[in-house]
Amino acid sequence: MTVSDTRSDEELRRWLLDTAEQYGAAVVQVDGVEADGTGDPGAAPFAFTVGAWRRAGVPEAVVIGLPPEVAQAVLNTYVARAGAGERFRPGESYDGFLEGCPVTFERVAAQFYPEYFGHAFLVYRTGQFAAVQILVSAPDGSWPWQEDAPGGFARWQPVLTDSGAPESWVPGVDGP
Template sequence: MPNREAKDPAESKALADVEAYGCHILYVLEEDDNPPFSYSVGIEHNFKAPELIVIGLKPEISQSIINEYCRRVRSGEIFEPGQRASGFVNGFDCQFGTVHVGHYREHFGWDIWFYDGLDFRVMQLIFPTTEGVWPWEVDASDWFRARQPLLDTEPSPKDMD
């Protein structure tokens, strides 16, 4: 485990979860125009696979997705950006996307603490609408695009305010 020393009960729980379950999962509530999201801490440390973020879903769904990802990488499965995979969202394939390091400070505070900096990888699990429309497709609604922003490019200066 990285040389982490817990300074409070939340940090102690995070470190215990990483050791016992392979990862700790955080859920960040919706705020203003920013959708809610969940992300993992400890997967790269334990399994040499990128951490995972899921944006725009309810806590129990996004946490279930991250637990499934952790279980599958623990068993040796490898996921790559651009790859589609089933078994994360019932009835739909999902796709893995890259996450630009420019999003790390805004989204991955606990990972930055755990890894003592920005030296870790993250992938985004991207899901389609119930009609099978992906957020990058022309048929995707503005609401859906805002609910599941893609983090594969550097944030624009206006996004960093």
């Protein structure tokens, strides 16, 4: 589903719940520009899950800066693995999401919930749900917060913490 969907809030809520029931979570895609044409045309697209917390007790997840079909695949992999009992610890590297590009996880600061999990509030009306960001390395193995990361990588994949940097681990010490 994309945010340009024209269904009513109740229809969207029903779709989110039904899809989560069937697949473990719904995935919502957001491009860099708002449906009304406003926003930053250079903003990174993102996608997030809705229903994983409700169905499996695992955090909702967001991935930023990937093409829609890749973001969908990454989030589907997360939902399948988490739904099967795998737990993902912030700051640890995980393979099997994108070939040749490990991922890591970070907790999302609550201030980013409205912007990056907007439709989730149709299901979690009080905003009480856990959320993680899936951070993807560049093909060369660098991460957005590293000085040797490709140009623009940090802007295209911001870290959704209060500081804008990893907070659940120390990069290069006990995390990537």
